[in-house]
Amino acid sequence: MKKIKNFFTVRLLINLLILATAVFALILTYIHNQNSDGYILGDWLINYQDGGFKRRGLSGSLFFLIQDFTGLKLNLAVYFFQVNIICGFFYTYFKIIKSKKPDLLYLSLLLSSIGFIGIFNCVDYVGKKEMIVFFIFTVFIKYLNDNQLTKTKEYLICFALLIAMFFHEITFFFTPYFLIGLYLKTGKFEFKRYLKYILVTIIPAFLIFFFGKEINEGHSIEILKQRGVILTDGIFFWDFNERKYIADHFADYRLYAISFLISLIHVAFYLKYQNGRKLLSIVLLLAFLFSLPLFYLAIDWGRWLYIHLIFMIILFSLSLPKRSEDEVLVFSDFNSKNIITLLFILFSLMYRVEMSGRGFTWEGFIYRVFISPIELLNKMV
Template identity: 55%
Template sequence: MKIRKIVQNFNIKIFIYFLIIITAIYTLAFTWIFNLKDDGYILADWLINYQDGGFKRRGLSGSFFFILQDLTGIRLNYIVYFFQFLIISGFFVVYTRLIKYKLTDFLYLSLLLSAIGFVGLLNTVTYVGKKEFIVFLLFASFTYLLDNDKLSRAKEYVFCILLFVSTLLHEVTLFYVPYFAIALYLKTGKLEYTRYVKYFISVGIPTLLIMLFGKNVNEGMSLEILSKRGVHPTYGIFYWNIDERQYIKEHINEYKLYFISLAISIFHIEYYLKYLNGRKFLSILLIGAFLFSFPLFYLAIDWGRWMYIHMMLMIVLFTLMLRLGGSIYAYEPIVKNKKFYITLGIIVLSLLYRVEMSGYGFTFEGILYRAFVAPLELLNKI
């Protein structure tokens, strides 16, 4: 009886707020730690610049931060973290506002607890601090304006400009732009191809410029330039010299494990869509969005990261289909039926496994392992 009472009185919305806070603090804290260590991926990726060899992919951010350092004299580590803090915390704040008055249920909560959802950040520390948070913030803000009927044509063009700039900051923006079109369709209920074209043109033009005129990330002077500016990465993006397709072939047995995680995630999303209206067409759109990102899986080794970005964007996207509640604590009470037990099973499985950014695509080292088993293993080694 006590367990039944706990289940019935479990406030899903409060738990989601708690999860948002924990995930945000964790993400910001580890981003700070990586920045102080001059991390070659988390920090250095933001410091790719045009000063070394000219125009290149991702180089806009580094050149911008160099200008700020010249103007202020502040260490690059601090300047970069200031903007990372604004972007990351901005995403979590906008997402909170998105769900603030929405009725969340146990099945929606399961998406956040997916091994490649919010829990993915807690499972895999290398997900923190990366530039996809720019896309998360843009998409969450776009969705929020849509949901509140505040996306004017002028604001829509502002987002097109931001998508253009975001692509210059990281080309990953190109591969996830279909979500903006899908969100617009979910809101309006009709296909508006001329509006969608703007989004694709906004990311397509900078991508084409990068392909035609872009230099290498490191043209030979990047490490020297950073050293003079007080940053000394000893590994990472500026040292990257790997044939990624060959790397995947050589580690194919590890990469095959991603198909287990992908299969679980597909089942999870399809089960969620089962309870939505118009799920068949939405399923087709989401499959299209995944296929649009397929070149990433062919060209780059971070398969877990690409899957994680998809899940995070879908978590935001599905807020458009949540019903309005009467307060910020509104939620749908849990009913112990077949749906509850299947959802509970999905959650338990999600907490059991982990999806690494690259390499192993499925291991039983999820959040439960990291919370209860790993500390005991560490104590035994002392």
């Protein structure tokens, strides 16, 4: 029993979670692409060929170019790119954790309903473009953690953010996390340094806002059909007032307040045991407030919450103690901190946050693993 107890370390569970989440994301992304999902595959195929410059259009034009040169099917070209981004993100994050000594409280954030476990709760939340920004941010944090963020590498990070802006404009709304990461590492305010990160996102945002055309200028479906992709729903068919949709479904959307409050308490409990928690709490709050236009402009409220927590999980890894020979056991001291943490984990596995729709349900990970299969068997019998 002692050997078994010593085997279950926090690091082991995090590594298993990283592997399981990566594999799950890769499999589900492949299925969505093969089925020509109009929201996942379709988002990557927005292009400049239909009407010219527009938001998110760089990706589609890039994949058209790849298809023209290689003859590869568009859904496979997109998937190969997604595989590299997804694997790059999870591998880089694994490398960071490998050099750190995570505790049970840090693991609890990954097991939050809007942490890594959120992908298992919402199977349609895979293959999204924000994975590009996750990957860039993880590489950035690894450079900071290893004291390897040279001027050249910093300019490369900024260039990557510039390109990411033309893949998806949400990059702009989560740039503050890069500034927070720099401050946590250096402990000083460096406006001139921050200016690079601000300019490479705000200039493209300005160009997209004032000069960007509609995602579908009327010929996208026809262009994609000629290139072997037939879409019957998704982003190219998106034509309704999102603010009106939120108002009409307010009974469901107001439940996001419950999920937000739970996550807020969870993060606050985590920050209670961190150095400089007061300042960190303020800048994280400001980062969240900076993203509020997303909640006004689009219906994916759960998605925005998910992105925020993933950024925090990566950011907090910077402050984890360096790895030592002693590993943190899952079943170690049952003090008040660990008991509360275990309660957070148990509760997080019980509820679910939808990406757009119901903001809180009891159909969480435990429900999907232990109850849904039984209900399915009963229907079959």
